[in-house]
Amino acid sequence: MNAKPIILQVDARKSISEIMSFYVREGGLLPAARFHGVLHRAIVQIGISPAIGSRRWAEALNMARLRHWRVGHKFPQEVFYIETEDHVRVIDVIHERRDMTQCLSRD
């Protein structure tokens, strides 16, 4: 299986660390470890098949090639990424309801 390597942007890395420390503070190690596992699985999945993500925001924000993929069923974060020729670049991990608008889910 030839998976594309995943590169994290500086801000994406920061967001992931913030989410992890939020879960550690609020719920202890268990939810943080769960989020960690689910995020790992999602990122591996994105590397294997980058076309899996939705292109809904690409049109709305006029950013071609932008895709996003839900971290897991039980977590509200979405991974935003861009696929290039030889790698996948994770731009940000964003909370679906707190950071994003709900306007598109209403459309």
Next chain:
Amino acid sequence: MLWEWVLDTHVRIRLTALSNFCGRSMHFIPHPDDAPSPVPDRHIATMATLNLGLPDDLLAYLDEQAFAHGHDDSAQYVVEVLHQHRERQALKSRLINSIKSGPAGFADDQYFKELLEEAEAEDARLRKGARDER
């Protein structure tokens, strides 16, 4: 409601732009005897009124779209569209800033191992802090 629209040759749209979405904002009216607070109270909705001239075709389009999106009042629809626009721009600028921030490294097994170790260290630190308080 429609008669509000037919004022003069221009159309008057009342935008009731709530500056915040506090649920009780509409019900909280301070008594005039109350001393005015030095800082403006965030719970009082500040509303501005905007008079907007629209050509006939745009007005027809606006009414049609407002109806299609389930608004009785076209002005409400304008407010909603403005909110949507602002939120989309906020998301877009967040993503663009992240693209500008540059690559940080590969998200490989090593990275995820370190991420979990960081969380464990923070958890241990928090537990130790809680124990010391006791």
